[in-house]
Amino acid sequence: xxxxxVFFLFFQVVISNAQNAIEWDGTYQLQLSDFQSNATQIGSxxxxxxxxTASSLDFAFMMSNVEFMFxxxxxxxxxxxxxxxxxxxxxxxxxxANKLLDFARYEFDLSELYARKLRKEIYEQKGTFSDVSxxxxxxxQIQKQYTEEHATAAKSTNLGLETAKLTALHTEVSKxxxxxxxxxxTCKPPKKKK
Numbered sequence: 704x705x706x707x708x709v710f711f712l713f714f715q716v717v718i719s720n721a722q723n724a725i726e727w728d729g730t731y732q733l734q735l736s737d738f739q740s741n742a743t744q745i746g747s748x749x750x751x752x753x754x755x756t757a758s759s760l761d762f763a764f765m766m767s768n769v770e771f772m773f774x775x776x777x778x779x780x781x782x783x784x785x786x787x788x789x790x791x792x793x794x795x796x797x798x799x800a801n802k803l804l805d806f807a808r809y810e811f812d813l814s815e816l817y818a819r820k821l822r823k824e825i826y827e828q829k830g831t832f833s834d835v836s837x838x839x840x841x842x843x844q845i846q847k848q849y850t851e852e853h854a855t856a857a858k859s860t861n862l863g864l865e866t867a868k869l870t871a872l873h874t875e876v877s878k879x880x881x882x883x884x885x886x887x888x889t890c891k892p893p894k895k896k897k
Contacts (some may be wrong), residue, residue, distance in 0.1 A: 726888075727783040727815040729880075733808050735800060740791035749795045754862060756807040757789035758814040760849070762821065762842065769889055771835060777825045783810055783818040799864070806863025810853065810871040816876050817849040819883035826892050 723739070725731060735745075739754070763778040790807070794800035824841045860869040885892040 707712055710767040723786055723788040725785040727811060733811060735804055737787050738790045738792040740789055742791035745794050745800045747795060749793055750798055751793055754803045755791050756810045757786040759852050760782055760814045760818050768890050772831055775829055776891060778822045778888055780884060783821050785816045802863045802866060805839045805869055809869060811855040816880050817845055819886040821845045822886040
């Protein structure tokens with residue numbers, strides 16, 4: 704019997720092809736050109752300011768019961784990506800657009816932070832005879848924490864228009880990512896000493 708689990712953490716499930724996805728790697732910085740939805744608009748005729756960053760965190764795997772029983776490291780099964788064709792940005796001028804872009808960069812890093820937290824929790828809580836249902840509990844906890852932090856940041860920075868506040872939040876998220884060096888997508892956590 705095979706187990707198939709798919710969790711989507713966040714805001715929106717986006718269906719698009721893989722060429723439109725940017726995997727978080729710690730070096731690539733999102734650009735205005737990455738907002739490829741037809742809704743993207745920057746110019747004086749714009750009367751609203753809006754953004755959909757299309758950052759997502761998903762967790763999916765398919766394996767037999769035996770494979771699940773003996774698998775401890777699920778890092779590669781948790782993905783953090785940005786969907787270009789779903790991302791849009793609406794701003795009245797280039798200055799505002801760049802502030803929204805900075806918020807999108809913050810949000811992408813925040814998604815990776817929570818991806819690492821999810822990877823760590825799964826690694827620490829997964830036992831040989833764990834039932835697959837424990838994953839939903841972990842997922843729900845991480846989703847709640849992420850949603851709360853994202854909403855607080857969006858409100859307190861006015862979607863990044865208050866740059867000093869956003870810079871402080873982004874610096875803190877970048878530091879926190881470094882607290883999880885063993886939980887990047889390609890990392891192999893060290894075995895616990897008994």
